Amino acid sequence: MGMLRWPTFKQERATINRLIQSIKRSLDIYKNRRLQVGLFYLTPCTDTCDIELQSQLLRMPLKGAMKRRGQDIKKRRKILASYNTTPADVSATSETRLIRAGMESLLRYTIVSIFIGCIIVLIPKVGG
Known part of the structure; x- marks a missing residue:
């Protein structure tokens, strides 16, 4: 049980949970924006049982990535x-x-x- 028994942890548990929820909300907002814009997407790796992040931004500047995104949406x-x-x-x-x-x-x-x-x-x- 380790850390769960520490008195300091018990005192700060509410603060820790609040901070974790704040981070979770921020990640959810980021995820929703990312999905709306469509510049990032996840694909399965071919050599391992894993996923990797794909983005046009990794290969080209923002202007080119937005153009490519428009083409992808049309497709x-x-x-x-x-x-x-x-x-x-x-x-x-x-x-x-x-x-x-x-x-x-x-x-x-x-x-x-x-x-x-x-x-x-x-x-x-x-x-x-």
């Missing part, structure tokens, strides 16, 4: 527009296929489990 809108114009039946069909494949594999595993169970139960009787 996203175009992709969303094409996605929204596709018929809903396509997604329903793919969901149905996934459900059917899951049910088929579940049925196979169940049948195999019953078969193995019967073999386990019947083997002692055949040998004895």
Whole structure:
């Protein structure tokens, strides 16, 4: 428990919690602004199980980054527009296929489990 037993920590606990909440609020504000502007985004690393920060600002000045951001937003809108114009039946069909494949594999595993169970139960009787 260490530090939690210190009298000074107990006295200053409210102050520490207030400061932590202040930092959390500041980070939330920063995060919301960052997401609204769209200059920073997180991507998965290819070589490790980690994420890394990507930004146009890391490669170019602000003016170029803002121009690139505008291009990215146009691409996203175009992709969303094409996605929204596709018929809903396509997604329903793919969901149905996934459900059917899951049910088929579940049925196979169940049948195999019953078969193995019967073999386990019947083997002692055949040998004895």
